[in-house]
Amino acid sequence: MDKAALLLSLVLAQTPQADLRCVATGEDFVYDCSIMLMRGGRPLEGADVTVGADMPSMPMAHSVRPAKAIPGTKPGEYRARLDLEMLGEWAIKLRLDGPVRDLLVLHYEFDSKGAKPSMGGQKMEHKKH
């Protein structure tokens, strides 16, 4: 599949797509996050969004109490404050209710400044040859 077709499929997709930006608050492991939700190429508004986080290697045992997101200033934007237990990779779980019900799982690497997407599922190899 070439790039254009991939892009097209993303635009046409009826399942919601999400993008996340987080900034560290200064308090240990607490982040202010802004979530952009898109659906079918348009901002998804009026959704009821809850943000949780799991540790990828122990998803059932290490999870963070989810926070309700509030609508932001831009269309399709939602804001939430995340309180994690440590730095490193987290699987962010966005639960959507309202016009669309869904659960989106995104992988982000959290450091002392903020978060950047990690290619979800990449194994953290201790050793590199």
Add this chain to the structure above:
Amino acid sequence: MDDYALGVLTNIGLFSFIALSAYLLLIAGEMSFGQQAFFGVGAYAGGILTALYGWPLPLAALAAMALGALAQFLVALPTLRLRGLYFAMATLAAAEMARILFELLHWRRSIDGELAGPDGTQGFRGIRWIFEHGIEPLHYLGIVGVLLALVLGLFVFVERSKLGATLRGIGQDPELAASVGIDVQRVKLGLAAAAGALAALGGVLYAHHNTYIEPRNFDIMLGVHSLAYALIGGLGTAFGPLLGVLLDIGVLESTRVFHGYRMIVFGGLVAVLLVFRPRGLLDERMVLWIRQRFS
């Protein structure tokens, strides 16, 4: 009940399935480091069937359980004569192989114009059956709870039957069990298949609860945790593993009293507990005492 409480309760239920599968092998005297593999087999098989081929979840769950049973049966066939650490290591090797095979698994199909399906280390997104069918979190918890109750009922029934006595007999002294005419290998093979099915059931429910799975969900951490839950809860009754899960996830994780220190507290508690109760809180003696007290 808020979403978080629902999530925690559902996780307790999901974990109980794999802890029970570890328990089933433990009472017959075998320690497995590999139950996570069959949990994973169930998760992947169930997810592929519902998300890629449009199977209804109940049917997919049955197929996943059958596959889990078959997988553990095949692993058990050449390894059941091994004892102790040898068996544990053989199951660990099998489970790590399974995890790497999940990493190599690319099974992508176009669903509604989107590519879906397992994508190696990138994981498997969009196992959305319960959302497509409008199942609320509370309903899903109900489904998990009812299935767990059924499994527990089956355990209680089996443990009171002759088969239960046979299993414990094999666990205590396989030579003695063989000498009274029990076909130990056959019983253990059946047990392995049952444990595989049980873990796979947990896996398929987990995949649909989370909508997303990836290979490292099924690494040794999950397997050893389930073993630990079974042991600290107690080897005297099938409620033991449930108690173990409840103690860790239900009490320590969800109350968040030890936010950030939880594993330090839990690890210390487990080690100290095992000094005094090496077969767990609800061990055989405790179960006997409770029965005498309340019957």
Add this chain to the structure above:
Amino acid sequence: MSFLSVRDVVTAYGKIEALKGVSLEVAEGAITCLLGPNGAGKTTLMMTIAGILKPRRGSIRFAGGEIAGRAPHAIVARGVALVPENRLVFAAMSVLENLQAGAYQRRDRNAVGGDIERMFARFPRLKERAAQQAGTLSGGEQQMLAVARALMSRPQLLLMDEPSLGLAPLVVEEIFRIVAELHRDGATIFLVEQNAHMALKVAQHFYLMEQGKVTFSGDPGSLAEDEVIQRAYLGSAKS
């Protein structure tokens, strides 16, 4: 006078009591022998005296001190050594190393060297095989090694558990010749045996044990030998 004194000792495996209140005495400088059928609890008693098993009740006094429930190495330090059933030599270690292990607690290096020479003099076949792995020795040689290893701690009391087990008759005679020799040199020996005939020849005193209890005590000759043998093999219940 009583050197080792066992009083009302109870040792149990889980709920099953293997020793149900055993009392007996071992005199200094004598060979005392314990006879009884399989499963009577003879080996359990030996392991309890040596500290491998902990008694549930009772007292074991040796040379005036209480040793019941103490750790095995502490009991060795008091001067009690056990030649265990089935010999249990360190098979992958050389004969010489087995002897050195027997002298583990001793710090007098020169004297240990002298004792090893004495063992080699008493057991010439061990000397020939000093560098050989103990696992390659014959059954009789392994028994001699086990005895020599126990003697290396210079015990005041030597406990021997079935030294004739599984050995050919000629070798059994040799083992008993060695037991008699050790006695002549002044050793105190407490011997468990199945071979009642041989044991009664060397012992000054014997006990009969059945089902975890001492049922008879006497000197050789105080009971007709065939009666002793009968009870030692089969127990009195069946006679």
Add this chain to the structure above:
Amino acid sequence: MLVDFIQNTLDGLSAGAAYALLALGFTLIFGVLRRANLSFGPAIMFGCYAATWTHVNFGAGLLLLALITVGGAVLAGAYVERLCFAPHRGGSAIAAMVASFALWMQFEELATLVMPRHLYAFPLLVEGDPLALGPFTLRVDALVTLAVALIACMLLAWTLYRTRFGLAVRALIEQPSAAALAGINVPWVFVRVFALASAIGGVAGYLVVATHGQITPMLGMWATLKGLLAMMLGGLGSLPGAVIGGLALGLLEAHSQWYLGPQMRDLIAYLLLFVLLAARVPWMTTRSAS
């Protein structure tokens, strides 16, 4: 082709040397206790984190960091022995193993609490380019690893075959009850064996993190898995077997990684273990395991 093969063999040997040390530590503990210590790797990780912490806060030198790593690993090992193995001596093997897993969780959380970043830099053993030797490249740190492993093995052999303590350890590995009857203070030997095994593991851990220049909490699981794998491949409870198993694992990984890629590398190692166990090859299953 031949050049690649030889280069892979060289790389495999130096990785295998570290594995061999891990397997030796594991085997010492397994040999005397007949118990697998799942916290073996995490105790090493604890030592490495102690060194990393010192480095980050005070910038200590290489030798001091090595000493702190080994000291930390020994301390952590003693803690594991007291809490997980001393109470279960003669008791349940499964309980001891699960207890050691519980402490593994403690070490991991402690590491992330004190040092929350996922990855820390660790001072490299050797800076600069690898040596070129004709078509081959020789990494200096790999040579150091090989040399240190060799010296450690020789010291261990000397300890085991030439000292009173070594005599006790070998006697205990072979016949625990006969060793007690020979007057050996068994609990005390256990403590010292744990300390020795943790020290060897600490050396291995230091070599690994100083070669790769980084540390993550995954080191604990990594060391436990590699140590277990190498120990099992070489034959459970045999000390020379541990060295052979470690080197074999290193060589197997280096070659399979080169020809088949990293995922196949791990797959093949586990496949080999599974097949050997299932076939019950004589050198692997002769000793009773728990």
